[in-house]
Each structure stands twice: as structure tokens, then as C-alpha cells.
Amino acid sequence: MEWILAGLFALSALLLIISFVSSRKESKERQEEIDILHITNMNEINELRDMISNIEHDIEIIVNKAGIELPVQERHFLREVLDLYKRKYSIDSIARKTRMPENEIRQIIDTYIAPKSERRKVANEN
Template sequence: MSWALAILFGVAVILFIVSFFKTDSMKIEQQIEQITSTFGDEVSQLQMQIRNLEIDSEIMAQEAGLLAGSSEKWSLLHDVLDLYKRGYSLDSIAAKKERSIEEIQDMLVPYIKAKEERRKVANDI
């Protein structure tokens, strides 16, 4: 009988010690999840900023000094180019921006033509 009590007491002590490691492990796991989530959000924000900078730089390269119009026109061109680069069709872009398809095509011509010319040069090499 005393052996049984001693064994039960020993098992209780072992389980008590294991419970401390288990709670520390859970805290560490929660911290890792929080850091991972924060890191993922920051990466998404950086990707969005990079995409916007790429679009802006492409617009600047095409329109260098030619776009003296309003910031409204710049914003529209930015949005249209962004949707085009994401893979939206010209029809859906026109519907989303409430413009005609021809108007959207006219806005995108310099960017589509430049892209096709790059492909031709790459294929010629």
C-alpha cells in the first residue's frame, strides 16, 4: 500500500513539473503565432506599396511631363493600370470605372504596346 502511495505521489510530482513546461510551450506558441501574423501583415503592406510604386514609376516614365492635367486623371490612370496588371479584362475595367472600352484602351495603349515590344525584343535574342 505504501508503494502505491509513493508511486502515485511520484507520478503527481512528474505531472506537476510537466505542466510548467506545457504552459511555457503554449505561451511561446502564442507569441510565435502573433509574430507570424504581424509579419504577414507587414509583408502584405509592403507588397501593396511596391506595386503602387511600380505603377507610379511606369506612369511617370510614359507620361514624363506630358500629364499636366489634374490629379483626378492621374488617379484614374493609376487605378486602370493597376486593374489591368492584376489581370482584369478591359470590359470589367470599363464597367468598374464607368468609362467606355475605347477610353480604357486609349489609356492603356502605351503600356500594352511597351510590354509587347519588350516581348518581341526578348524573343529576337
């Protein structure tokens, strides 16, 4: 009887050790997967930052070549109006949000966003 209890105790200790070893191995594999995903995400973020930086430089070059100087506040205002319009806000709601008359908002949108039919004509002419 004593030998059976000692044997069961030894077997349980052996199974406990095996369990710890296998769980440690699994956790290392999971950690490696997480590290790989983290590195991949960081690389993608760096690529996006580079792309954004290039776009900002391109815009700066275009603005300087065109000789256009807009105050920072006006540029932010135009960006907000165009962003709201592209997110399908109505002209009325954009006017209310920016506290500007609807006709001014309509003029801004018409200036920067060409109607689709005109875009097709230009694309088909080339």
C-alpha cells in the same frame, strides 16, 4: 496497503510537477519562436514600407522633372483602368465598370502599355 496508497499518491504528485515543468519549458520555447517570427515579419514590413516610400519619392521626382501635372481624380482613374487591365479584365468590362466608352479605355491602355513586340524590338536594339 496504506503505504502503497501513500506511495502512489506521492508518485502522482511528482509526475504532476514534472508535467508542469516540462509544459512550461515547451511553452517558453514556443513563445520564443513566435517572438522571433514576429520580429522577422515586422522587419520585412518595415523594409516594404521603405521600398514603397522610395518608389513614391521616385515617382514624384519623375513627375516633377517631366512637368506632368495630373489631377488626383484623373490619376486615380488611370490607375484603376491600368490595374483592371493588368488583372486580365476585358476592355468591355473595364468600360462598364468605369462607365466610359470602350474606345477611350482602349486609348488609355494603348498609351500606357506598349505591345510586347515593340518591347522586344527596343530590348534587342540595345
